[in-house]
Amino acid sequence: MKPLQTIGAFSAALAVVFGAAYGIGAAVGPGTPASTPAADHGEAHTEAAESPDLTPAGLQVSEGGYTLDLETRSLPADRPGTLRLTVRDAHGEPVTAYETEQTKQLHLIVASRELTTYRHLHPTRDADGTWSIPVDLPAAGSYRVFADFRPAGAEESLTLGADLTVTGRYEATAPAAPTATTTVDGYTVSLDGSLEAGAESDLTLSVARDGRPVTALQPYLGAYGHLVALRSGDLAYLHVHPHDEATNGRMSGPDVSFAATTPSAGTYRLFLDFKAGGTVHTAAFTVSTES
Template identity: 55%
Template sequence: MNTALRITAFTAGLAAAFGFALGVGNATGSGSSPKPATAAHATAAHGGHGAGGPEPATEHLPGGLQISERGYTLSVENPFVTAGSPTDLRFRILGADGKPVTAYQQQHEKELHLIVTPRDLSTFQHLHPTLAADGTWSAPTAVPTAGEYRVFADFTPAGSSEGLTLGADLHAAGDLRPAPLPQTGRTVTVDGYTVTLGGDLTPERSGSLKLSVSKDGKPVTDLQPYLGAYGHLVALRAGDLAYLHVHPDTTTPGPEIGFTTTAPSTGSYRLFLDFKHQDTVHTAAFTLATSGNTAAPGEPATDHQH
C-alpha cells in the first residue's frame, strides 16, 4: 500500500487513475514523454499497487505522471486517434530489457486496469483490455471529443510484490473546445441514481469519504460487487492528472460506500465512483477541492459516463 493514499481495509485504476496512484525514468518506445511532476509524499495506487522492485529511500511521486518507472515502460502503439471514431487502443508494457511483459498478477479480478480521461477531466473510461501472447494489450474504445487525453495502465507484473501505475498521452484530432473543470457540488445524478458525497480530502492527513447511493428516493441496499468490492473509486488531481486509485473499507452492499484517503497535495480533484446495481455498472463523477482550498471555477456539469 502506498503512503500518499492510505486505505484501511479492502483494496482493489483509476486504473489513476481518475484516475484516483500517481517513478523515475525516460520514455522508450511509443507514447509520450514523462510529465513534470509536483512534489508529493508517495506513490498512491489501487489495491496495493505501487512500484515493482525494492523501495528507494527517497520519496515517491504520485503514480501516473511518468511513462517509465522502475524499469517498466508504457508503450502505446499509436498515440494519435480521431475523436468520435472507434479505435483499437493497443499498447505494451516493456520490461527493463526492452521486451514486452507477458505475465501479470491478477488484481481485483483483472490483470490490468486501463483508465482513459481527457486533461479537462470531463469524461472517464475504465477499460479492461485483452492480452495477446506477444505481450500486446488491446481495448476497443472511442474518445468522445478532440483534445489531449491521459492513459493510465494499472498493473502488477508476475513476481512483483507490488504493482504500479504508468501514464502516457493520447492525442485526439478533431474540433477542440476546451472547457473548465466541471463543478458538481456534493450530489450528482447518473442513470436515475442519486449519489451524495460526504467527507473531505485533506492534504497529508488521513480522512474519510463516504458516498451514498439512492434511487427513486430510496437507499440502495443491494449493490453488487464490482472488481471484488461494492465500489471502485479513482481520483485524478487537476492540473497534472496525478492518479489516486482507492477502494472501500465497506463490507455491506450499500447504500453507503466508505473510503479512507490522504490527498498528496492541496488542489482540486475529480472523483469517479463506479458502482454496480442490477447487473449494470454506473459511474458518478464529482469535483472536490481539498479542505481549505477552492476548486477551479466552472459551470455546473452534467455527470459524464464511461
C-alpha cells in the same frame, strides 16, 4: 496545457525544493539539539513508517524498471478506434505475466485533460504481451492513459501514464463545480467526507434511486465500488482503497467507503464506478482539498 511541460515543471519544482532542503540542513550549526546518528535513523524510520505514501502515481511513463509503451498515440473523436499498448521490462521485453488485482490483471483508465471524459477499461492481452481494447472518445483534445498493474512476482502495483491525442475540432470545457451530490442514469450519489491535503482521508459515497437508498449494489472488481481520483492540472493518480471487499456474491449498499491519500492541496476529480441492476454506472465529483 501540454502534459510533458506539466511533468517537466513538476519535476523541476521538486528538484528546487529538495535542493533547498539539503542546503538548509547543511547550514544548521551550533544551537541544534544534539543527537546520535542511530537515534536520528530510528526517528526517521518511525516517521516514514507512520506517514502515508504521498507519491503521486501516473505522472511517469517508466518506473521501477517497467515502461508503458502506448502504441496508439492518436484516435479520431467520436469514432470507434482501438487502443493498443505493451508494458515492457528493463530489457525492453514485453511483460506477459501479471498478478490479478481487483479481479483483473490490468486496469486501463482514459481521462481527458479537462477531466470531463473518463473511461475505465479492461483490455485483453495477446500472447506477445500486447493489450488492446475498442474505445470511442467523444471529444477532441489531450488525454491521459493510465495502466494500473502488478507484474508477476512484484511486491507492489504500478500506475504508469502516457499521453493520447484525440483529433478533431477542439472545444475547451471546464470540470463541474464542487458538489456533494450528482445524478447518473437515474441514480443519485452523495459524497460524505473531504480530502485533506497531505494526508489519508475517509470518503463514503451513498447511492439512492427515486429517493430510496439502494441496498442491492452488486459486487464489481472485488468490491461494491471502484473509485479513481485524479488531480486537476497534471492528472496525478491518487492511491485509493475500498474499505470493504465484496465476497460470496452478496449485495450491499447504499454506502461504499474508501480511503484516499491526497499528496497536495488542489482540486480533484473523483470517479465512482458502481454496479446496480446488472449495469456499471459512473458518478463523477469535483472536490477541493481542505488546507
